[in-house]
Amino acid sequence: MIRSKNSSSFSLDWIKQIPSSIVIVDTNFKLISASPRWEADFQLDLEPIKGKYFVDLFPELAQELKTRLKYSLDGLRDIKFKYNANKCKYASKDSIWHLNPWKDGYGNIIGVIIKIDPITKTQELELELHRTKLILNNKTTVAKIGSWELDTINNSLLWTPIVNKIYGLPANFEPTLETAIDFYEDESKKVIQKVVDEATTLGKPWNVKAQLIQKNGTVIWVNTIGRPKFKDGVCTRIIGTIQQVDQENKIEVKNTILETELSEYPLFEKVPFGLAIIDFKNGKFLNVNEQFAKLSGFEKEYFINKNFKEFIGKTFLKKETDIVNQLKEKESFDPIDFTFINKLGHTLNLKVTGNLVNGLNNRTSILCTIQNITTQTQLEKKLKNTINAAKEKNEQLLNFAHMVSHNLKTHATNFSLLLNFLNDETGLVQRNKYMNMLFSASDNLSETIKGLREIVAVKSSINEEKKLLSLNESLFVVEQNVAGLLKETNGKIINEIPETTQVKALPAYLNSILTNCITNSIKYRCEEKKPIIILSVEEDKNYTILNVEDNGLGIDMEKYGDQIFGLYKTFHRNKDSRGIGLYITKNQMEAMNGKITVDSIPNQGTTFKFYFNKK
């Protein structure tokens, strides 16, 4: 920048003719001349202050004035600011000062021309707006300001890495003016093109907001500022900054939206359930009420301008098209239940339904009500479980009734059959034979009734108290009972249960379960092998698990896996098989809130796992 050393060599007579209020300072901010109007406005005489340091006249705004004058000397045109008369010594009216560089015939800046305009209401508002915007911008200024420099002579563009970041480009990307402008959204592209042109040709600085499409397609708002630099009357370079202002814009948008939405729905905050207004076009939250925020655990502001999809699960998303169709068809959608995990990590069952509303500005939005139905859902679930349990019990009872009637009927038929034969028979030998058969039938009946009695006993003692029992002590008693059977078959029990292991069980059940299991292992042994039974224990969170492993006949799991615990299911040709033992064992385990599983390989052995509930 070349500054004229001798500014007084110019005739400044023209200034006296000017009707408007103008004052001129040189590059050192010394007052050179002023129009009569200016003198009148500020009630100052030109002569005594000529050549004095201009800024000294307005000490109240010295700092502001100095900075602006400097900007002007840098070539920045039409710098506006408001002169507040209340604060200052001179002039009684507020005014607007326009600062422009003063150039000689060669385009050199030799000073600053300050034009003072009386303020109009519109201008005041405009200024106010501008100021507010500036404050807003400054308040939320983030570190993401990139600066750049355009060499208009060589048409090269340099920028800082932050600009690459804003553009979403790799750090090593080398921009040109064309590529830089290319990233702007079509409408914004025109604006940028225009301001660059105007800056280059007219020296006009710019400060505009524009939409930029990042490398990955994301559209963001940026604020770009450019200042042309002139040399010998020619724009040689433009320096400027670019800043992502997405956040600020959102805040502005949000505030206005919140207000309009609130005025549209005066009871918005007063209803006792969650409300949310979602933009139908883009699915973004326009507003939510406190109740909604309370449900979610998030701050109200957290939702504004976020897409509703960020908050809901996949099951809900699947229904999205359906919801949109419903809304288009009947302007509302049917209630949908879904689960939502709130900020505190609680899983909530929510019911949502919504209506299409046409609000102000012809914007179509969806007004949704969100109800917390977690308690209801839980109760419903409990009720369903109870119903299912009752149903199961009912089925069991019916099965049981069928079983009982079947079994008793068999015996009754046998009795009547044999008695008829006996009645018809006169030969003593035959009669004796029938008599023996009758005795055997009677034994069978007693056996069946005994079995049924055992089953009923299991079902009726469900309410008895469980006790903490030493597994080894219980096993010892059972071992005594089966000692004869073991000796007869040369069997062996290998006990790997730690002395300390205890299970919560009903003593009679535990005894019955262990006896049944061990006798089964011996009963269904492989003829060619000595029976070996291995008992061990493992623990998990809820259960103490007793493993009983044998080397017996085994059961074909594929064929009989689902019937193994069924009543009257027998799988081996064995005279003692009643098909009752495992049925009872299973019922006893279940009555104690435990369970039983089995795994088996035919001719290799069977492993039963008894899960004793720790509670």
Added chain:
Amino acid sequence: MKKINDITIIDDDAITVFGLRKLISSSVDCSSIESYDNGKIALDAMTEFFKNGQKIPQVIFLDINMPIMDGWEFLEAFIKIPIKDKIRINIVTSSIDPFDKKQWENYKSKSHHLITFNQKPIDRNKISEITQVA
């Protein structure tokens, strides 16, 4: 009364088998009555007969609740043996479970054999009625 060649009883209850045998032999003219303790043994025997070209019994009395292989399992396997002759299979049970009746209807429609469902007790008249060549 037409003479029946072979009759088979499949039941695990010795008394029932005895009773059936006695009833059949006193009311029907047949050359032999075989009995099997459960479905598995009976099926093995039937499969063997079929392989060797021997005659399959013309009438079968079948119990449902049996160990190892019950009546339904026997039926399932039996109707898969490609026997050309129409065999009469009389299910004899004391069951009142509707499930069993449904099973019977199911198998009846699936097979060309004559399958009947009979609830105990079975008297002499009933025996002669159901012991006929299908």
